[in-house]
Amino acid sequence: MNYLLHILIMVNIYIILTVSANLIVGLANLLSLGQAAFYGIGAYITAWALMTLGLTLFPALLLSILITASIGFIIGIISLRLKDDYFILATLGFQIIIYTVLYNWISVTRGPYGIPGIPSPKLFGLVEIDGILPFFLLSSILAIAVIVIFRNLIYSPFGRALKAMRDDSIALLSLGRNITKLKTQAFTIASGFSAVSGFLFAAYITYIDPTSFNLDEAIFIISAVMIGGTGNIKGPLIGAAFVVILPEMLRFVGMPDNIAANMRMIIYGLILIVLMMFRRQGLAGDYKF
């Protein structure tokens, strides 16, 4: 039972990551390779807020979202001036910089040793969220909240403007819309909500180190978005569930762990290739890549 709940908590964490990445990758058509960096920033801010500042659950979560969103805003302003491939390179650079800083700024992040013993967050200073069932409930509530928020965004006039920009940015310019502003807003929101995943991860695992937020992780998030499909809300949900549950399935077919880890990457790669050939909109997406 605990094993099942653990997997569902991880699914919830990845749902939040893919649903928010879908806003920039899927709707705004900006392939960001820096989503793991925002995830990591969220996690480290959470560790700092819970350990050093001693904040309770919601203040720590809000602080984590706000700081990550602010960093997302600044990175957005700088990188969104670049077009297409150059934007991807800029976010890649950002991802590597954040990883390097987390890894080497030992006096603040403890570098490769990571931060152990992150305390459980307290709800209004009263109820301690500890143990697997409370975390499952907390992560489910947050995941549902994030899904509702992004569903509203996708089907709002803001989402419509993003879809229009994806289709034809020249036409949208000629109708008087500020393209850079739209992109920056989408990028900031998506980055800010990645921090929710970071919060859950740090508080649940109680230990974070930089390797959880490296480039592999960023590519993993983008793969989840692409496998699930973009442009609607069910695509990222299916993508997140798929990439988290698949490696667990491999355990049940009796594959040894050391082979399963490699097999996982081979299977993801194969799935991406097969999807690109036969189903370019992903398992449940609206748009073709």
Next chain:
Amino acid sequence: MAETILHIENLSKAFVRSIKTARKKDAIEKISLLNHLDLTVEKGKITALIGGNGSGKTTLFNIINGFLDADQGSIKFINGRIHELLGKKPDTIARLGLGRSFQDNHIFDELSILENMLVAGKETFGETPFVSLFSPGRNRKIEKQKTERAKTIIENIFGSGNYFWQHKAEKAKNLSHGQRRILGLLRIFMADFKLVLLDEPTTGVNPEFFQSITDILNRMVNENKMSVFLIEHNMGFVKQVAHNCHFIHDGCIRASGTPAEVIDNPLVRNTYLGF
């Protein structure tokens, strides 16, 4: 003397291209496209711009609405106040009240017909993410007003029970070329522009749509008080709809007047029409 809405003075634009030469150093060739061009568009009228292929008509449009920079000159847009358009960005120029349609339509393919109309609406308040999330009631009201406006616009032109409104949920990529052209014109009404630049509204369109396009242009000017500046190759159409006409050749305006006068001009006959 009629009121002016657009006044272009001394506008020049040259494209620079480097040519590979036998010697290592590349030579630079300057192609002068617009050469000290002066032009005026009258308010509340349909003004046509005619000229041969490659004479710089679309380039001129791209400079007016900010997609291209000019080398020198001035473009004044007079809409209550006088705005200098050179140096401004396309979205800023559009917000001042200057819109355009495109030769290749530039319709939002993945959006429905209705969404194509709504996204063009002048009111952008609901498009900020915070309003989308935290003010759903007000947002819904704006959306409803926009939808009503889209319906009125379409029904005014095509009557009730027309194709566009019946298929409003259809994705725009499923429309024919002529229908897409018309949708591109219809969305201009949503944005409430004061001056619109139309790049070849009838080119490549099935003649059955000519009457609709003529209706739309007349409605823009007569009922919505817009001014229209259009590029056109179809002289019959120009004669039918335009009040004024300019002929562009060798980078500047060589003949101006009513369409009939310009078409009868010997220079226009020799260099462009060829009869």
